[in-house]
Amino acid sequence: MIDPELATQAIRLALARGANDAECTISEGEEFTASVRMRSLETLKDAGSRGAGLRVLIGKQVGSSYTSDLSAEGMRKLVESALEIAAISTEDPHAGLPDPSELGSLSTDLRLYSDDINSIDTSYRIAQALEAEEAALSADPRITNSEGASFESYSGERLFANSRGFAGSYRQSSCSLSATPVAREGDSMERDYWYSTARSHATLESPLSIGRKAAERTVRRLGARKVSTQKVPVIFDAMTARSLLSEVFEAVEGTAVYQKASFLAGKLGERVAAESVTVVDDGTIPGLFGTSPFDDEGVPSRRTVVIDRGILRSYLLNTYTARKLGLRTTGNAARGLTGNASVGHGNLYLEKGEKSPEEIIRGIGRGLYVTELIGSAVNTVTGDYSRGAAGQWIENGEFAYPVSEITIASNLLRMLMDIEHIGSDLEFRGSVASPTVMIREMTVSGQ
Amino acid sequence: MSLSDSFFGQKFGVTEQDLQSYLSEALSAGGDYADLYFEYLATSSLSIDESIVKSAVQGVSLGVGVRVISGERTGYAYSDDLSAQKIRRAARVAACIAKGPAKVDKTGFEESRKRNLYPVLRAPNETSLTERVELVKMADRAARACDPRVFQVQASYVDSLRQVLVANSDGVLSFDRQPMARLGVAVLAREGEGTPQRGYAGGGGRVALDFFRGEKTPEYFAREATRQAIVQLSAVPAPAGEMTVVLGPGWPGILLHEAVGHGLEADFNRKKVSAFSDRMGEHVASPLCTVIDDGTIQNRRGSLNVDDEGVPTQQNVLIEKGVLRGYLYDKLSSRLLRSGTTGNGRRESYQHIPMPRMTNTFMLAGESDPADIIRSTPKGLYCANFGGGQVDITSGNFVFSASESYLIEDGHITRPVRGATLIGNGPEALKYVSMVGNDWKLDEGVGIWGKDGQSVPVGVGIPTLKIDRLTVGGTAG
Numbered sequence: 001m002i003d004p005e006l007a008t009q010a011i012r013l014a015l016a017r018g019a020n021d022a023e024c025t026i027s028e029g030e031e032f033t034a035s036v037r038m039r040s041l042e043t044l045k046d047a048g049s050r051g052a053g054l055r056v057l058i059g060k061q062v063g064s065s066y067t068s069d070l071s072a073e074g075m076r077k078l079v080e081s082a083l084e085i086a087a088i089s090t091e092d093p094h095a096g097l098p099d100p101s102e103l104g105s106l107s108t109d110l111r112l113y114s115d116d117i118n119s120i121d122t123s124y125r126i127a128q129a130l131e132a133e134e135a136a137l138s139a140d141p142r143i144t145n146s147e148g149a150s151f152e153s154y155s156g157e158r159l160f161a162n163s164r165g166f167a168g169s170y171r172q173s174s175c176s177l178s179a180t181p182v183a184r185e186g187d188s189m190e191r192d193y194w195y196s197t198a199r200s201h202a203t204l205e206s207p208l209s210i211g212r213k214a215a216e217r218t219v220r221r222l223g224a225r226k227v228s229t230q231k232v233p234v235i236f237d238a239m240t241a242r243s244l245l246s247e248v249f250e251a252v253e254g255t256a257v258y259q260k261a262s263f264l265a266g267k268l269g270e271r272v273a274a275e276s277v278t279v280v281d282d283g284t285i286p287g288l289f290g291t292s293p294f295d296d297e298g299v300p301s302r303r304t305v306v307i308d309r310g311i312l313r314s315y316l317l318n319t320y321t322a323r324k325l326g327l328r329t330t331g332n333a334a335r336g337l338t339g340n341a342s343v344g345h346g347n348l349y350l351e352k353g354e355k356s357p358e359e360i361i362r363g364i365g366r367g368l369y370v371t372e373l374i375g376s377a378v379n380t381v382t383g384d385y386s387r388g389a390a391g392q393w394i395e396n397g398e399f400a401y402p403v404s405e406i407t408i409a410s411n412l413l414r415m416l417m418d419i420e421h422i423g424s425d426l427e428f429r430g431s432v433a434s435p436t437v438m439i440r441e442m443t444v445s446g447q
Numbered sequence: 448m449s450l451s452d453s454f455f456g457q458k459f460g461v462t463e464q465d466l467q468s469y470l471s472e473a474l475s476a477g478g479d480y481a482d483l484y485f486e487y488l489a490t491s492s493l494s495i496d497e498s499i500v501k502s503a504v505q506g507v508s509l510g511v512g513v514r515v516i517s518g519e520r521t522g523y524a525y526s527d528d529l530s531a532q533k534i535r536r537a538a539r540v541a542a543c544i545a546k547g548p549a550k551v552d553k554t555g556f557e558e559s560r561k562r563n564l565y566p567v568l569r570a571p572n573e574t575s576l577t578e579r580v581e582l583v584k585m586a587d588r589a590a591r592a593c594d595p596r597v598f599q600v601q602a603s604y605v606d607s608l609r610q611v612l613v614a615n616s617d618g619v620l621s622f623d624r625q626p627m628a629r630l631g632v633a634v635l636a637r638e639g640e641g642t643p644q645r646g647y648a649g650g651g652g653r654v655a656l657d658f659f660r661g662e663k664t665p666e667y668f669a670r671e672a673t674r675q676a677i678v679q680l681s682a683v684p685a686p687a688g689e690m691t692v693v694l695g696p697g698w699p700g701i702l703l704h705e706a707v708g709h710g711l712e713a714d715f716n717r718k719k720v721s722a723f724s725d726r727m728g729e730h731v732a733s734p735l736c737t738v739i740d741d742g743t744i745q746n747r748r749g750s751l752n753v754d755d756e757g758v759p760t761q762q763n764v765l766i767e768k769g770v771l772r773g774y775l776y777d778k779l780s781s782r783l784l785r786s787g788t789t790g791n792g793r794r795e796s797y798q799h800i801p802m803p804r805m806t807n808t809f810m811l812a813g814e815s816d817p818a819d820i821i822r823s824t825p826k827g828l829y830c831a832n833f834g835g836g837q838v839d840i841t842s843g844n845f846v847f848s849a850s851e852s853y854l855i856e857d858g859h860i861t862r863p864v865r866g867a868t869l870i871g872n873g874p875e876a877l878k879y880v881s882m883v884g885n886d887w888k889l890d891e892g893v894g895i896w897g898k899d900g901q902s903v904p905v906g907v908g909i910p911t912l913k914i915d916r917l918t919v920g921g922t923a924g
Contacts, residue, residue, distance in 0.1 A: 037519075037718065045523040046540050049510065049798065066506030068527045081505050085491070088576045090500040122543070147720050147841075182720050182841055191720060191841035224842070226918075229688040259496070259599050260643060261635055339504045374837045375846030377868040377920070381635065381645050386685070386868040386920040388837070388846035405844050407868045407920025409687065443922045445687035445870075 002026050002169060006070060007161040010054055013079045015163060019056040019086075021097050022163045023297070025337050026052045026070070029156025034122065036129045037148035039137075044122070053338025056082045060091040064338040094323045095340075098297050102319070102329060103166045105294040106301060111287040113171040114200035117153050125151040128177055128207050135211025136181040140219050145182035147191060149211070152176050153201070166298035174289070175201045179214040183222055190221040192372075197429065199287055217371070220392070224404035226446040227393060233367035234408055234442045235360060237391075238425050240370050241434035245348050247412055248279060249432075250380040252306055252314075253332070253343035254321025263383035263413055264312060272312045273416035276353060279307040281316055283331065283346025290347035290431030297333035297341050304330045306348075318343050349433040353422030357436040360421045362397040368444055369394055370408065383412035389444075406446040415439050448558070453622045454610040455485050459529050463556055466614040468531075469513065472538035474616060477547025478517040480778070481538075482615035482756065485511045485529075486797040489572050494603040495583040498591075503580070510797040513537045516779055517545035523800050556620035560759045564743060564750050565653035570626035572608035574656050579604055582665050586632045589669035596680070597673055598643070599635035602665070604628070613757030621757035626653050627748070627904065629893060632668045636676040646676030647850075650891030652748045663891070675832065675851050678863045685852070685867035685921025691827030692869065692917040693820055693855060696888035698833060700907035703738055703808050704896065705836040705845035706873045707731070711765050711773070712791075712803040712898075713780035715840050722843030722874050723771065731771045732877030735813050738766040740775060742790055742806030748892040749807035749906035753790070756801050760790035765808075766877075777803040795901040804898065807906035813883025817911040820882045822858040828919055829853045829860050830869070843873035849919075868920040876917060884911030 007024040014022040030048035034041070052075065053066040063086025067078045133149035152175065159169035178195035194214035196205035236244060248264075256262035264272060273279075283301030285291055292301050297319055304314050317325070318333035318341045334344025361369060374388040390404035410418075423436030455461040466483060473481035491505040510527040511534055522544025524537040571579065586602035606628040613621045631649030648671035650663050659665060694702060707723070715721035723731065732738070742760025744750050751760050756778050764772050776784070777792030780803055793804035821829065829852060836847030848868050853860045889908035896905050 041520055041544075043521045043523065043800065044544050045800065046543075047523070047525040047537065047798065049525070049527040051508070051527075053506075062501065062503065064502070064504040066504070066508075068508040068510065078506075085503040085505050085576060088493075088500065088580045089503040092499045092501050095501070145718070145720060147718065189720075189722065189841055191839070221842075259601075259635070261599065261645070263642075338506065340502050372839075374839060374844070375848055375868045375870075376835060376837075377846075377848030377850075377866050379645070379866050382642050382865070384865050386848070386866065386922075388844065388868055388870045388920070390839075390842075390844070404842060405870055405872055405918065407687075407846070407870050407918065409685075409867065409920050409922045411922075443687050443920075445918055445920045447689055447918075 002028055002157050002159045004159060004161065004167055006075065007159055008167065010075050010079055011161060011163050014054065014056045014082065017079065017083055019058055019083065021057040022054060023097060024054050024161050026159045027156060027337065029154060032153045033150055034125045034129055035148050035150035036126065036133055038146055039130065039134065041126055042148060051337050052078060054078050054082045055338055056086050057095060058086045060093060060095050061086050061089045062092065062095050062340065063089055066338040094320055097162055097164050098299050098319045098329060100164050103164060103298045104300045105168045106284060110291050110293055112199060112291060113173045116200050116202055117155050117173040117175055120201055131207035132177055132179040132211040135208045136179045136215040139212050139215035142183045142185050142219055142222060143181045143215050144184045147180035147182060149179040160296065160298055162298055168294055168298065170293050173199055175204060177204055177207060177210055179211045181215050181218050183218045185222045188222050190218055192218040192221060221390065221402050224390065224402040226405050227403050227444060228447045229445045231441050231443050233364050233438060233440055235367065235369045235436060235438045237369065237371050238427065238434060238436050240373050241437040242432045243373055244437060245279065245350055245432050245434050247378055247380065249345050249348055252316055254315055254317040254325065255343055256380060257315050258321055258324040261381050263380065267312050270312055271310050272413065273307055273310045274419040275310045276422055277307055277310050277416060277419055278351040280305050280351065281345050281348045285347050288347045288428050290345060295331045295333040296335045299329055299331040299333060301346055302331045316343055316345060345431065347428065347431055349426065350422065350435060352424050352426035352435045354424055355421055357423045357425055360423055360436055360438050361394060364394050364397055367394045369399065385410050385412050385415060406444055408442045408444055410442045448622055450620065453612060454487065455612045465531060467554065469534050469538050470614065470616050472535050473513055473515050473542050474550040476542045476545045477550055478515045478545035480516040480616055482514050482613060483511055484755065484797050485612040487610040488607060490607040491572060492603065492605040493580050493583050494601065495587045496601045498587050500580055500583065512797040513541045514800065515541045515544050519783060520544045521779065521800060525797050556614060556618050559619050559621040559753055559757055562752055564752055565626060565746050567626045567653065567655045569655060570608040571606040571628040571656045572626065578656060582630055582659055586630065586665035586669050589666040590632055590634050590673055593670055593673040594636065594677055596636040596638060596677065597634050598637060601633045604630050615757060619757055621753045623752050628654060630659055630665060630668060631893065632672040634672045634676050636680060638680050644676050644679035646672040648672040648675065649893045652746050652892040653750060654746050678851060682863040682865045684923040685864040686828065686919055686923050687921045689916055689918050691824050692914045692919065693824060693827060693829045694909060694912045695829065695831040696884065696886045696911050697908060698890040699830055700809055700890060700909035701833055701836050701847050703810055703909060704805060704907050705838040705847055706871060706876050707738060707766065708805045708808045709838050710840045710843060710873050711775055713774040713776045713784060714803050716774050717780050717784055721840045726771050729771055730769050731874050732766050732769040733880040734769040735883045736766055736769050736877050736880055737811040739764055739811065740805050740808045744807050747807050747906045748894065748904045751806065754792045755794045756792035758788045758790045758792060760806060763789045775803045775805060777801050793903050795903060799901050802899065804903055805905050807889065809889060809908035810910065812885050812887035812910045815882045815884050817884040817886050820884055820911050820913050821855060821860060823882065824855045824913065825857060827855040829855050838873065844870065845873055846870045864921065870918045870920060876914065879915040880912060881915050882913040886910050
C-alpha cells in the first residue's frame, strides 16, 4: 500500500516553498510475463517499480517533475525540481486545479482489483500459455510455426492528492492470455493472434478457446490476394471497428477542439453521423478497463453521451480544456505520473444495433470485410482517412477469398454519416468497444 | 575509465565485487549467461502552445535490470532501488529460468572497446532551463511570422541524458553517457474559414545545444513546418491504385525501415516467422539497392557507442546490390544462430528485455540525377515527407503514410495531394526500384519506432528513389 503521507508531505513542502497549489501522483505496480514458444518456456519476467510525480502552480505558472526515488531525499528533490522548472514557464490564465466542488470519488465497488491474480503460481501461468499455444498448433495442419503464447499479469495502485484537500487511491489488477500462431501454405505465410484480458484470472477465456480462435483467424488469411481498385461497401469487424471509436475520440477530446485541430470542432448540436450512431463514454461500469473512481485530477468518473443518434452532444474534457471552451469538465483528465493532465476516455463504445454480423455480411453483393488495419494515415484535423487493410472479400453475401496489401480510404465525417449498419455484437475487450460496423462506400485501393 | 571513476561508481559506490556478486547470484541456478544493465535517465520537456509555455517537466528514473539466459530461455527482473539487497533479490528472480548447478563465472572484468561518437561536453540536459526554453519561444515567434495563414503553433523541446553501465558474466564491462535532444514545431494554417491543414518539422540527435543555434535553428524548423502546412492548403485528393512512386531523399527512408529492416531482425529469422527467413544470398531487391544499418555515425539519433548489451555498434551490410547479406543480431540471437554480434541489442529502459533493433538504416547513393528521375516518370506520385509506418513481418506487407506528396505528370512535379497510405510487400517492393539518385541524405533526427511495446530512437535515410510499382491509398480514381 502506498502511504498517503508521502504525497501530502510533498504537497505541504511545495506550498511552504512558495507554490500556491500542488498535485501529486504516486503509483506502484508489479508486472509478470511468462511466454512460451514452440511448446517450450521462452521468457519469465517478474518485477515491480514505483514512481512519484508532482505538479505545482506558482501563481499561474506551472511546473512538473517526476522521480523513481521515493526516499525522503528523493521526494525533497522532486519538490525542488518542480519549483525550479515552474519558474521558466509562462503565466497561463486558464491554468489551475479543478474547482473544489468538482472533486470527489465514486464510492461504489468498481471491481477493479482481484486478489486471485497474485495467488496463482508461476507453473500454472506457464501451463496456461503452453495450453493456448498447443491448441493453436494442433488446430490445423497448416499451422506450422508460432510466435508463441504468453500469460501476463499486472497489479498496482495509484494514489492522487492535491492541495485542495483531495486524496484518493485505488488498486487495479489485470491479466491476459494470448497466442500468435503462424500458418503456411505454399508461398503464403501469415500470422494472426487472439487474446483475452480480464481483471481476474477466473474470468479469462479458456486457453483452448484462445488457441483455436487464433488458429482460425490465422488460417483464414492464407492465400490472400490483392483486389483491383474500386469503391465498395466496407464492413469493419468488431475488433477493427474499435479503431473508428479511437479516431472519434481524437476528434472530440478537448485539446484538439480548443486548438481547432479537429474536424468535429465547433459542431456541438450538429449532425455528424448516421441516425443509428450513439457513442458513449462511461468510466463507471464495474470491472471494465476504462473504469476508475476518479480521473487523474480527482474529479469523479461519469457517463457522457458524446454522439446521440447522430448528433454531437458533448466533447470529452478535463479542467483545462473545459475552461478554454467555457464548459465544465467531464471527468476525463488523464496523465502518467506528472505533467499537465491530457484528456483520456473511460469505456468508450458505440451502442449496439440489431443485426448479427452474419446478417450484415449476407446483405452485401460485393464488398470488403476488414479484420486487420495497419498504419495510421488518419488526419483528425481534416478527417482524411487512409489505412492499410486485410480481410475477406465478399461476393454475393459470402466470403469469397482473403485479401491483403490493399488500402481503404475516405473521410471520417463522411464515414460516420455513411454508417449503414451496426451489429448486435458489442463486447468489451478493453477500454474501447464497438460492434461490427458497415460503411456504405469507401475507396479500396489495390491493383 | 575505471568503474570507480564511472558515473555509477562515483554516484552510487558500485564496485566490481558488487557486480561480481550480483552476477553470481544470477547464475546460482545455472544458465549460460547473465548481465546487469544499470540506467540513470534524466529528462526534460518544454512546450509552447498559444505562445504560452504551458508545459515544463523534468525528472529522473533509475534502476537496474538483471537477465539470465539459459539455452533459448530468458529470465528477467529489475529493481528501481540500487541497494545490494534489492538487486540480489532481482537476480534470484531472474535465476528462476535456469535449473541446474550454480555456474562459476569469470572473475574480473575487462572494459569493452572505447570511443566516443557523441563527444558532447555539456549535454543539453545539463544546460540552464532558460537557454532551453528560449528554443520553443523562438520557434513559436518564427512560425507566426512566417505566414499570416498560420493560426496555431505548438513547439516542443525534449532532451535526455542517459548514464549506462552494462556488466556481463563473460567479464565485459561497458559504460556510456548518451545525450539526446529534439526540437519539433507543429503548425495549423488555413485560408479564411477553410479547412485547417497541419505541418510538422523537427530534428535533433545526440548533440549539444549549439546544434540548434547553427544550421538547424528553431526558425529553420518553423519555416519547414509552415511550408508543409501551406502546401497542403491547395492539395487535391490523393490517387488510388498501383503506380510509379518517387521517394524524395532523407526521411522517406522509413520505407527501408518498414519494408526490409524489421524483417531482417534476427529474432524473427531465428524463429522463421519473417518473410525474409531462409533467404540469405537471394535477390530481395533490385541490383541498384545496397542497404546498410550503421550505429556508428557521429551525433546521430540512432547511434550508440555500445548497444544496450554493451556490444560496440558497427556498420552492417543488410542488402548488397540487391542480395540479402546480413541480419541484425542481439546477444541471444547471435548465440543461438552461432553468428557474430552486430551491436543491435537494444532496449527502451532497464525495465525491458533487449532485442535486435535497427540503429541508422539507409540505402547508399546511386548514380542518377534526381531531376532525371522525375523527368523519366510520365505519371506517378512524388513523396517528400512521411508520417509513420508499420509492417507485418510475417506476410511482409508494410505501410507508410505520405504527409507531403505531389502528382508527377509528364515528367514534372505538379499538384500537391492530400495524405495517403502507401502499401507494399517487403521482399517484393524493392525489386521494382529502377533508379537511385546521387543525393543521399539522412533524416533530421526525429524517429522513434516501436516493437513489442518498446520504443527506441532510430535514424533513416535514402537518396531519391524510383519504385515502378507501389499501391497508393487515396480516394481519387
